[in-house]
Amino acid sequence: MAFFSRPPSTNAAVRIVAPPTADDVPKTASAPPARKDTTKRECRNIHIYGSCKYQDKGCIYYHPSRPTTPPPAPAAQPETPSRLTQAAANAPVFVPKNLPAGPTSPTPSRAQAQTPVTATTLSDSPPLTEYNDPYDPNYYYYHGSGSEGGYGHDSIEGQFQAMEVGAYDDYDVMQPVDYYPPQPTFIRQPLNYHLYTLPPTAPPPSHFISPTLHTDLQVRSETLHTGPASSLGLPEDINGYHTLVPLENTTGERRKFGNWISTVYRATGKDGRGYVLRRIENYRLMHEHAFKAVEQWSQLRQPNIIALHEAFTTKAFGDNSVVFVYTYHPNSQTLQEAHMKNKAIFSGRGQSGSSPAGLVPERTIWSYIIQIAEAIKSAHDAGLAVRMIDISKVLLTGQNRVRVSACGIAEVLTYSPALAGVSTIITTLQQEDITMFGKLVFELCCGHAGAVGASFPKSLEFVQKHYSPDLKTVALFMLSSPQPHQQKHIGVVFDMLGSRLLTEIDDLQNGMDHLEGELMSELENARLVRLLCKFGFINERPEFARDARWSETGDRYIIKLFRDYVFHQVDERGNPVVNMSHVLSCLNKLDAGTDERILLVSRDEQSVLVVSYKEVKACIEAAFADLSRR
Numbered sequence: 001m002a003f004f005s006r007p008p009s010t011n012a013a014v015r016i017v018a019p020p021t022a023d024d025v026p027k028t029a030s031a032p033p034a035r036k037d038t039t040k041r042e043c044r045n046i047h048i049y050g051s052c053k054y055q056d057k058g059c060i061y062y063h064p065s066r067p068t069t070p071p072p073a074p075a076a077q078p079e080t081p082s083r084l085t086q087a088a089a090n091a092p093v094f095v096p097k098n099l100p101a102g103p104t105s106p107t108p109s110r111a112q113a114q115t116p117v118t119a120t121t122l123s124d125s126p127p128l129t130e131y132n133d134p135y136d137p138n139y140y141y142y143h144g145s146g147s148e149g150g151y152g153h154d155s156i157e158g159q160f161q162a163m164e165v166g167a168y169d170d171y172d173v174m175q176p177v178d179y180y181p182p183q184p185t186f187i188r189q190p191l192n193y194h195l196y197t198l199p200p201t202a203p204p205p206s207h208f209i210s211p212t213l214h215t216d217l218q219v220r221s222e223t224l225h226t227g228p229a230s231s232l233g234l235p236e237d238i239n240g241y242h243t244l245v246p247l248e249n250t251t252g253e254r255r256k257f258g259n260w261i262s263t264v265y266r267a268t269g270k271d272g273r274g275y276v277l278r279r280i281e282n283y284r285l286m287h288e289h290a291f292k293a294v295e296q297w298s299q300l301r302q303p304n305i306i307a308l309h310e311a312f313t314t315k316a317f318g319d320n321s322v323v324f325v326y327t328y329h330p331n332s333q334t335l336q337e338a339h340m341k342n343k344a345i346f347s348g349r350g351q352s353g354s355s356p357a358g359l360v361p362e363r364t365i366w367s368y369i370i371q372i373a374e375a376i377k378s379a380h381d382a383g384l385a386v387r388m389i390d391i392s393k394v395l396l397t398g399q400n401r402v403r404v405s406a407c408g409i410a411e412v413l414t415y416s417p418a419l420a421g422v423s424t425i426i427t428t429l430q431q432e433d434i435t436m437f438g439k440l441v442f443e444l445c446c447g448h449a450g451a452v453g454a455s456f457p458k459s460l461e462f463v464q465k466h467y468s469p470d471l472k473t474v475a476l477f478m479l480s481s482p483q484p485h486q487q488k489h490i491g492v493v494f495d496m497l498g499s500r501l502l503t504e505i506d507d508l509q510n511g512m513d514h515l516e517g518e519l520m521s522e523l524e525n526a527r528l529v530r531l532l533c534k535f536g537f538i539n540e541r542p543e544f545a546r547d548a549r550w551s552e553t554g555d556r557y558i559i560k561l562f563r564d565y566v567f568h569q570v571d572e573r574g575n576p577v578v579n580m581s582h583v584l585s586c587l588n589k590l591d592a593g594t595d596e597r598i599l600l601v602s603r604d605e606q607s608v609l610v611v612s613y614k615e616v617k618a619c620i621e622a623a624f625a626d627l628s629r630r
């Protein structure tokens with residue numbers, strides 16, 4: 001019989017010992033103490049291992065006599081026996097020769113067919129589809145939040161199929177378009193970030209916080225892991241950038257970037273981060289000095305400008321190309337892609353009321369104006385001109401967050417040594433920036449890329465009808481031609497914004513508060529992962545098998561028992577208790593080292609220890625420190 005003696009360490013673990021009674025007094029010095037009913041209780045080793053190796057060596061429990069001949073197989077019931085037989089317990093582990101290529105979890109029907117021994121039938125188990133522990137990692141995934149509706153599959157098999165086929169249905173709207181033939185890809189299970197905290201409630205209304213923030217972030221992360229487009233014959237490596245994936249259609253009719261054709265690729269850099277490579281095809285760089293603008297832009301960091309990192313020439317694509325490298329913002333859309341979908345708005349078709357569906361809200365347009373004006377101002381202050389204020393070059397990278405992309409390219413492509421350093425040129429280009437900005441505002445309001453041009457009077461009327469006079473005034477100021485002695489200045493736009501700037505600041509602060517709250521709820525994740533890693537390092541190390549400190553009388557035995565207490569609990573029918581909230585609450589208390597005491601029971605139920613989390617924590621820290629020192 002295993003027993004526990006107080007470990008030599010200073011922890012205050014208390015062994016619970018039943019008070020001696022007359023019945024408990026051993027008859028002889030050598031006889032083991034017997035509890036009242038022990039001879040009637042069936043030995044648990046029989047249950048667990050099919051036999052008890054101490055049966056003839058003094059085990060005090062009842063051992064039912066084994067049948068001398070194997071019982072005849074029941075003819076009418078080919079189902080699995082309900083109890084582990086000795087032969088089954090000693091049988092070698094079954095290792096399938098051909099592992100299935102897809103997801104490995106068997107469906108219940110397959111599992112039943114393959115598993116020779118089951119302790120209980122499925123009908124004995126609690127119905128799996130009705131298991132609604134909010135901490136269950138699969139619950140949120142399969143059932144969705146109440147408002148979104150679940151997948152509605154009644155069986156596990158149905159759920160599994162739904163996961164393979166339609167697991168990403170919710171994300172369809174966010175999925176970037178694939179511009180290359182589908183690759184055989186491994187279906188990743190989306191991560192569930194709500195294990196430790198309840199799924200977030202609907203966020204407070206915030207201009208900059210998406211109501212589906214968690215999902216959006218997951219989808220971005222998925223996008224970052226998309227495989228390379230191998231069938232397109234793209235170079236494997238260009239200047240350290242690899243895993244190229246085109247972000248736009250590379251076949252069919254191509255739009256020109258000025259006079260050149262450009263292609264945008266996502267790539268992974270040497271540092272493992274995502275980058276965007278904008279390649280200008282068939283362009284031979286004539287002047288090294290043209291890259292001076294790249295140097296200037298790469299020093300400019302502003303939250304509304306997509307950072308330019310470097311530019312280089314390459315022949316890796318089979319031609320002379322210039323490649324500009326920018327920060328990658330997964331799943332972003334150009335303003336054109338996001339807002340210019342409904343041409344009927346401007347034409348007046350389909351309008352029923354004063355505010356046609358699909359109209360960009362005025363609050364959003366003011367927010368875009370503020371953000372783009374900030375980008376322009378920082379570029380102008382740095383002595384640069386943006387030259388890319390266009391609906392196809394301003395990206396929507398998050399909830400109402402816009403950033404100007406493709407900065408620095410125009411300078412390189414239109415570089416002329418004769419004009420380099422001429423200060424009047426830059427002033428003119430800066431004036432043009434503001435005019436382009438005004439055009440962009442009109443296009444956004446009208447939802448139409450050609451709003452400024454032949455149809456300008458109609459556009460003005462449309463803006464007058466659907467937006468405030470202030471918005472029209474700002475847009476007209478931007479579009480106006482500069483006076484001979486009075487240049488337009490982006491600062492004037494800020495003067496015209498007035499209290500709208502305060503609204504923007506409020507919204508930003510609300511957004512920050514919300515994100516801080518979200519971060520707060522995720523803080524514990526790292527702590528728990530660290531703890532689980534320590535457990536992994538410590539438990540079941542073969543080199544400790546013979547170490548006295550890990551034996552049943554050693555101080556480290558507590559760690560083993562605690563592991564059983566956290567992970568290996570069984571219910572009254574012997575079924576594993578898979579309760580995430582129990583695990584998480586134990587680990588949290590362990591990490592905090594609380595004084596709360598728990599009862600640890602040895603596997604043979606012969607030793608019972610009362611220890612506090614604080615003591616278990618001390619044991620784990622000592623064991624881990626011991627390991628790290630070796």
Ligand SMILES: Nc1ncnc2c1ncn2[C@@H]1O[C@H](COP(=O)(O)OP(=O)(O)OP(=O)(O)O)[C@@H](O)[C@H]1O
Pocket residue numbers: 247248255256257262264276306326327328329330331332333334336337392393395405
């Ligand atoms: N830095 C970036 N991060 C993430 N996606 C980007 C980035 N830059 C561009 N993209 C994406 O690449 C795609 C193509 O961009 P591009 O600027 O070529 O737009 P376009 O509308 O095709 O314009 P063009 O007329 O120049 O071809 C767009 O969907 C855009 O969202």
